[in-house]
Amino acid sequence: MEKIDSTYRESIIRDAIALRWEIGENFHDSLMESIYKDATEITAHSVSINNKQNKYTFDQKLDKIVTSRTLGFPIMFIVLAVVFWITIIGSNVPSNMLASVLIDKVHPWLKELAVSISTPLWISGLLIDGAYLAMAWVISVMLPPMAIFFPLFTLLEDFGYLPRVAFNMDNLFRKAGAHGKQALTMSMGFGCNAAGVIATRVIDSPRERLIAIITNNFALCNGRWPTQILIATIFIGGAVPGYLAGIASAGAVVGVALFGIVLSLVVSWGLSKSVLKGEASTFSLELPPYRPPRILQTLYTSLIDRTIIVLWRAIIFAVPAGLVIWLVSNVTIEGVSLAQYFINWTNPFGLLLGLNGVILLAYIIAIPANEIVIPTILMLTVLTLGLNNVGAGNGVMFELNSVNATADVFKAGGWTLLTGINLMLFSLIHNPCSTTIYTIYKETGSLKWTTVSALLPVVMGFIITFFVAQLWRIFVK
Amino acid sequence: MSNVLINNCETCPAHNIGNLIKLGINMENFDFVVALAGNPNTGKSTVFNALTGLKQHTGNWPGKTVTRAEGGFSFNNKKFKLVDLPGTYSLLSTSTDEEVARNFVLFGQPDVTVIVVDSTRLERNLNLVLQVLEITNRVVLCLNLIDEAKRHNIIIDDRKLSKDLGIPVVPTSARQGEGINELLKKIHEVATGTFVCKPYKIKTESKQVNKAVLKLKEKLLRAFPKLPNVNWVALRLLEGDQEIINAIRSGDLGSLERDNSLPVLEKQA
Numbered sequence: 001m002e003k004i005d006s007t008y009r010e011s012i013i014r015d016a017i018a019l020r021w022e023i024g025e026n027f028h029d030s031l032m033e034s035i036y037k038d039a040t041e042i043t044a045h046s047v048s049i050n051n052k053q054n055k056y057t058f059d060q061k062l063d064k065i066v067t068s069r070t071l072g073f074p075i076m077f078i079v080l081a082v083v084f085w086i087t088i089i090g091s092n093v094p095s096n097m098l099a100s101v102l103i104d105k106v107h108p109w110l111k112e113l114a115v116s117i118s119t120p121l122w123i124s125g126l127l128i129d130g131a132y133l134a135m136a137w138v139i140s141v142m143l144p145p146m147a148i149f150f151p152l153f154t155l156l157e158d159f160g161y162l163p164r165v166a167f168n169m170d171n172l173f174r175k176a177g178a179h180g181k182q183a184l185t186m187s188m189g190f191g192c193n194a195a196g197v198i199a200t201r202v203i204d205s206p207r208e209r210l211i212a213i214i215t216n217n218f219a220l221c222n223g224r225w226p227t228q229i230l231i232a233t234i235f236i237g238g239a240v241p242g243y244l245a246g247i248a249s250a251g252a253v254v255g256v257a258l259f260g261i262v263l264s265l266v267v268s269w270g271l272s273k274s275v276l277k278g279e280a281s282t283f284s285l286e287l288p289p290y291r292p293p294r295i296l297q298t299l300y301t302s303l304i305d306r307t308i309i310v311l312w313r314a315i316i317f318a319v320p321a322g323l324v325i326w327l328v329s330n331v332t333i334e335g336v337s338l339a340q341y342f343i344n345w346t347n348p349f350g351l352l353l354g355l356n357g358v359i360l361l362a363y364i365i366a367i368p369a370n371e372i373v374i375p376t377i378l379m380l381t382v383l384t385l386g387l388n389n390v391g392a393g394n395g396v397m398f399e400l401n402s403v404n405a406t407a408d409v410f411k412a413g414g415w416t417l418l419t420g421i422n423l424m425l426f427s428l429i430h431n432p433c434s435t436t437i438y439t440i441y442k443e444t445g446s447l448k449w450t451t452v453s454a455l456l457p458v459v460m461g462f463i464i465t466f467f468v469a470q471l472w473r474i475f476v477k
Numbered sequence: 478m479s480n481v482l483i484n485n486c487e488t489c490p491a492h493n494i495g496n497l498i499k500l501g502i503n504m505e506n507f508d509f510v511v512a513l514a515g516n517p518n519t520g521k522s523t524v525f526n527a528l529t530g531l532k533q534h535t536g537n538w539p540g541k542t543v544t545r546a547e548g549g550f551s552f553n554n555k556k557f558k559l560v561d562l563p564g565t566y567s568l569l570s571t572s573t574d575e576e577v578a579r580n581f582v583l584f585g586q587p588d589v590t591v592i593v594v595d596s597t598r599l600e601r602n603l604n605l606v607l608q609v610l611e612i613t614n615r616v617v618l619c620l621n622l623i624d625e626a627k628r629h630n631i632i633i634d635d636r637k638l639s640k641d642l643g644i645p646v647v648p649t650s651a652r653q654g655e656g657i658n659e660l661l662k663k664i665h666e667v668a669t670g671t672f673v674c675k676p677y678k679i680k681t682e683s684k685q686v687n688k689a690v691l692k693l694k695e696k697l698l699r700a701f702p703k704l705p706n707v708n709w710v711a712l713r714l715l716e717g718d719q720e721i722i723n724a725i726r727s728g729d730l731g732s733l734e735r736d737n738s739l740p741v742l743e744k745q746a
Contacts, residue, residue, distance in 0.1 A: 006726070006728070008699075008700060009700055009725050009726060009728060010726065011696070012693065012696045012697060012700060012714070012725055013714075013722055013725060013726065015692065015693065015696060016693055016714040016715055016717075016722075017717075019689040019692065019693065019715060020715055020716075020717060022685065022689065023683070023685045023686050023689050023715065027683075027686060027715065027716070028569075028716060030681070030683055030686070031569075031679075031681060031686075031712065031716075032569070034679055034680060034681050035604050035607050035608065035679055036604065038603075038607055038677070038679060038680065039600055039601075039603035039604050039606075039607060040600060042603055042638070042641050042642065042677070043599050043600040043603060045637060045638075045641055046633055046634040046635075046637040046638040046641065047599055047600075047631060047632070047633050047634075048631075048632045048634075049630055049631055049632070050630035050631075050632055201563075288518045289597065289625065291625075294652070
């Protein structure tokens with residue numbers, strides 16, 4: 001046996017290159033052709049179709065409607081709006097029940113227990129007023145909408161509707177200079193941006209993949225749907241007559257989600273015309289057949305897979321965030337808490353954006369998870385109110401047992417319809433959560449693109465909320 | 478050195494431990510490794526769940542799985558590690574998700590590769606099947622969604638198909654759990670060597686291509702005498718597949734060699 005060394009191995013490669021020139025360019029095509037030909041032969045041999053009648057009539061008819069040029073988009077809006085409307089209407093009552101148990105009953109009981117076993121005040125403050133309350137808020141504010149929204153969304157996915165949404169939109173993405181499959185990865189982002197970023201692996205071209213990664217954040221994720229739904233219920237629903245409240249707030253959430261899609265198209269377009277220049281590549285998108293969703297299994301998996309996981313993640317992040325909130329609102333320098341310093345310092349900037357210092361601080365504390373933004377805002381608002389002697393202690397929530405009471409806290413904190421609208425916008429357009437940022441870093445391996453993906457949306461969020469606030473103050477106020 | 482004893486022990490696991498560890502597969506406590514491949518949205522994840530008893534969420538959604546998922550099951554006292562690969566239409570392109578599937582089948586040398594196909598779209602799905610058969614010869618075809626095919630009045634003669642392809646073919650309806658036992662049995666048979674596959678090989682018609690492939694095959698076999706999928710490697714080399722070129726350059730291709738490669742392969746001309 002002759003010794004196989006690297007020179008010999010190199011000669012194999014050289015031969016291959018030489019042979020490639022001999023056999024000509026259409027080698028790949030002819031190979032594919034023979035594969036197709038063989039596949040056709042084998043199929044013809046073993047497959048027979050019983051009935052000449054067209055077998056896909058139902059699927060085809062339905063596809064003609066839901067992917068039609070004129071009806072495709074309106075149907076998409078209506079389906080989304082119905083899903084949100086059910087979520088908003090349905091989650092109000094259980095939300096109140098959970099809050100009344102966890103916050104009105106269990107919290108005072110825990111406090112009494114702490115007193116009876118003579119726990120030092122700072123420990124009971126840290127654990128019960130900080131960690132426990134944050135967790136209780138996450139559960140009562142987020143569990144009901146999630147438990148309704150996720151199963152509905154999963155049913156749509158199982159049925160096969162989401163790929164049709166992607167199909168409707170892929171042309172728009174191609175026109176924006178991005179990959180058509182970005183419509184798919186964006187739809188994955190509606191669940192979780194980290195998952196959406198991983199899903200961009202289906203895109204071959206690195207240029208288009210980067211665009212898809214950077215813009216995935218504009219797809220509202222699990223962590224942000226509850227924020228949108230709650231704020232829309234309070235501020236948009238509250239701004240219209242009662243019988244329209246449900247529809248108006250559902251419409252507002254759909255509006256924000258659609259605005260996110262528009263932004264992701266605009267940013268894709270901007271990137272593909274500037275730093276990530278290039279042609280859009282072609283691809284084929286296969287529409288899966290419609291399948292009757294298995295309702296029970298869907299309920300089970302969406303509860304286990306999404307609701308519980310998202311809730312668990314929220315709780316895991318809420319507990320330390322609760323500790324941080326309690327600490328920043330109770331550690332004082334010359335009688336003024338750290339949180340108060342920060343809020344006073346950023347308030348002018350926040351107001352310029354139609355937001356406030358509390359919201360800005362909440363978004364910093366909530367970088368690990370978007371899920372805890374609302375509880376953090378609530379606790380911090382009460383804290384600032386407390387310092388203004390409006391009835392609550394430092395970083396502690398009292399007697400908030402319903403959406404109405406939550407609304408009262410916001411309104412007492414000086415919130416207006418503009419604050420609500422801009423919070424919804426900022427919740428859509430800000431930095432991705434830390435998990436997503438880390439995923440982007442892992443997927444791109446580039447510090448530069450990770451930074452771009454993290455900072456671009458925040459800057460855009462500042463700009464957009466700023467303009468909305470200025471226009472609002474000119475035209476509405 | 479290459480004076481290898483021909484290993485006739487048919488029950489010996491064929492997997493290539495070194496490469497599997499490199500690919501991140503922990504083979505402790507497992508006898509065989511089984512890969513699950515197929516076009517997107519053919520129900521691979523559903524089959525995966527049916528085989529392993531896991532309840533991962535499966536979506537009606539091409540491209541649901543972009544990374545590998547792993548699970549295990551045992552059958553007839555043998556323990557199997559199951560690896561769910563991302564769906565792919567072809568092994569000839571270059572996107573990351575398709576590479577995951579291709580590299581695993583090529584470099585991981587699973588004991589059995591189960592290809593899940595959508596029975597209502599058999600012809601299109603066969604393209605991938607034929608490509609996988611070029612790379613590995615231990616394959617079971619899972620004709621999934623057979624209930625849907627029936628509903629559309631498509632009748633598939635699975636025995637004829639099995640004969641044509643030279644591999645076991647099992648009709649299943651994984652959503653309902655139908656055919657899973659039969660699938661387990663066939664996986665076991667191929668893994669233990671009770672069923673010896675004689676996979677169909679793609680016929681290229683161009684004489685020039687055949688000549689070029691033959692020439693490269695000879696040279697490759699001299700460098701890597703026990704390469705099981707030399708035909709395919711030669712084809713990819715002709716196409717200028719960078720990963721194959723790298724593997725030849727570094728000599729890593731040698732780790733694909735298998736001592737118990739079946740004699741069938743050597744007869745392929």
